[in-house]
Amino acid sequence: MQLLSKTIVNWYNTNKRELPWRDINDPYRIWISEIILQQTRVNQGMNYYLRFIERFPNVSVLACAEEDEVLKYWQGLGYYSRARNLHKAAKQIVTEFNSVFPTVHQEVLKLAGIGVYTAAAICSFAYNQPYPVVDGNVYRVLSRLFGIDTPIDSGKGIKQFARLAQDFLDLSQPGLHNQALMEFGALQCVPASPDCKSCPLVMDCRAFASDMVSSLPVKTQKVKVKERFFNYLVIEFNVNTFIRKRTGADIWKNLYEFPLIESDHLFTADNLFPNADFIALFNGIDMVNIVNISVPVKHVLTHRIINAVFITLSISNKNRQLENYIEIPVRQIDEYAVSRLIELFLESRR
DNA sequence: AAAGCGGGGAT
DNA sequence: ATCCCAGCTTT
Numbered sequence: 001m002q003l004l005s006k007t008i009v010n011w012y013n014t015n016k017r018e019l020p021w022r023d024i025n026d027p028y029r030i031w032i033s034e035i036i037l038q039q040t041r042v043n044q045g046m047n048y049y050l051r052f053i054e055r056f057p058n059v060s061v062l063a064c065a066e067e068d069e070v071l072k073y074w075q076g077l078g079y080y081s082r083a084r085n086l087h088k089a090a091k092q093i094v095t096e097f098n099s100v101f102p103t104v105h106q107e108v109l110k111l112a113g114i115g116v117y118t119a120a121a122i123c124s125f126a127y128n129q130p131y132p133v134v135d136g137n138v139y140r141v142l143s144r145l146f147g148i149d150t151p152i153d154s155g156k157g158i159k160q161f162a163r164l165a166q167d168f169l170d171l172s173q174p175g176l177h178n179q180a181l182m183e184f185g186a187l188q189c190v191p192a193s194p195d196c197k198s199c200p201l202v203m204d205c206r207a208f209a210s211d212m213v214s215s216l217p218v219k220t221q222k223v224k225v226k227e228r229f230f231n232y233l234v235i236e237f238n239v240n241t242f243i244r245k246r247t248g249a250d251i252w253k254n255l256y257e258f259p260l261i262e263s264d265h266l267f268t269a270d271n272l273f274p275n276a277d278f279i280a281l282f283n284g285i286d287m288v289n290i291v292n293i294s295v296p297v298k299h300v301l302t303h304r305i306i307n308a309v310f311i312t313l314s315i316s317n318k319n320r321q322l323e324n325y326i327e328i329p330v331r332q333i334d335e336y337a338v339s340r341l342i343e344l345f346l347e348s349r350r
Numbered sequence: 351a352a353a354g355c356g357g358g359g360a361t
Numbered sequence: 362a363t364c365c366c367a368g369c370t371t372t
Contacts, residue, residue: 037367044358044366078356081370115369135367155351182367191365192361221364222352249371251355301356302365340357 004145004204005170005177011200012180015187017042021049022179027101027126028059034118035082042186048077060099063090071254071337078340084254085113103127116162124175132165133178137185142168143217144189147206151220227305231267232345233259233281235322236291236314242325243333251304256336258310259325266296266309284319299341310345 016022019042021033032052036045052073056062062070067087074083089111093101102108109119120131132138139152142164150157170177188199196202196213207213235242235258243256261267261277269290272278282288292312299306318327333346 034367039355039366039368040357041359041366076357078358079368081355082368085369113369117368121367133367136365137367178367186367190360219364223364224353249354253355299357303354304356 002170004201005168005180007200007204008184009170009173009176009180011188012176012183016179016183017187020046020053025126027103027122029053030122030125031101031114031118032056032086034121035086035113036077038082038118039079040077045077048074059090059093059101062087063094063099067254068337072335075255075337076340076343080253080255082113088112089114101126105129105131121178124178126175128173128175130169130171130174132162132169132174133182134161134165135182135185137182137189138165139217140191141181141185141189144207144213145201145205147210147212147216149212149216149218152217153219157218223303225303225305227307229263229266230306230308230341231261231263232257232308232310232342233261234310234312235259236312236330237318237327239329240327241330241333242322242327243336244325251301251306252339254337256326256333256338257342266307267293267311268309269293272311281321282315282319283321285315285317287316289314294345297341297345306341308341308345 021029024030033045033049036049036052055073056065056070065087067084070083070087071080074080077083092111093099097107102111103123105119105123108114108122109116114122117133117135120133123129123131124133139161142148142161143152146164148160148164150160152158152161188194192214194213196205196208199205199208202208205213207216242259244259245254245256246252247254259281261275261281263275263277265271267275267278272290272293290311290313294310294312297308297310299308338346
């Protein structure tokens with residue numbers, strides 16, 4: 001076991017990428033990088049990390065910031081609960097740990113947004129503590145190396161791989177071992193068509209020996225894609241428009257958007273005025289002029305398809321319903337964190 | 351245990 | 362189209 005780990009670490013030392021959050025000990029920076037990289041590729045998160053660290057260089061600065069600004073720095077990256085939890089955890093650290101990032105694994109694990117993987121990553125990278133990381137890369141490398149076909153998204157699989165990863169951990173250098181194992185999965189033992197001929201572990205790989213590389217790891221997929229229909233109302237009132245913060249347990253929580261009527265279909269010029277929600281929103285307004293109705297947009301996410309249309313309209317006066325919204329000059333919307341869907345619409349209008 | 355949460359790149 | 366990425370939280 002230890003020999004295999006040494007082989008991977010040797011591979012790592014000659015093949016690793018130079019990354020700004022690598023070869024540092026600052027738990028804060030490691031923490032930020034780990035949260036950004038959850039379900040996110042290095043290339044996608046790199047600039048977010050650099051900008052985030054520049055604006056929020058330490059936990060105190062982050063804790064003092066407004067959540068709105070933290071979300072603005074997260075705009076476009078997705079999984080926005082990461083940003084909300086990051087901010088929440090920063091406040092936890094200030095109040096519960098005197099602004100010093102905790103060094104005890106159990107305490108790290110209690111911070112908002114930090115689960116088993118991230119706690120192990122921080123404690124091993126920053127403090128060299130003996131906790132094995134088990135991320136998507138590790139599942140893939142270990143399942144192939146040891147020829148394990150237990151589904152990695154089952155309770156049994158999670159426990160089995162956690163135990164295996166613990167046994168596989170090189171206790172003499174846990175941080176380096178973990179980094180190397182993940183980088184090996186990211187660059188060498190890739191999901192599709194890995195170059196096994198150049199792999200230093202090819203002779204030790206159970207999956208290669210039994211021609212199972214392409215079928216491991218096993219995952220019981222289920223992803224049901226649900227469709228939703230968002231009708232956005234881009235209201236022009238002199239030079240102003242109206243926006244609102246999304247609330248509730250739903251997509252894009254705490255991000256801003258135009259007045260929205262969700263329906264089981266998209267509005268068109270033909271079915272717009274008979275719609276009860278539409279009529280209600282503009283009740284009491286003397287004149288509503290439809291300026292433009294955008295072509296339908298299909299915003300595809302992993303587990304959702306958002307169909308959206310942007311209806312631009314001008315109004316002659318305000319009513320009671322619009323008091324529930326924030327009235328801002330149109331250009332000022334750039335200061336608010338919005339979803340990628342809204343961002344793309346705004347870009348298309350420039 | 352299952353569902354929900356974003357967005358993008360590789361194949 | 363499908364998979365999956367340095368996963369976590371809520372139901």
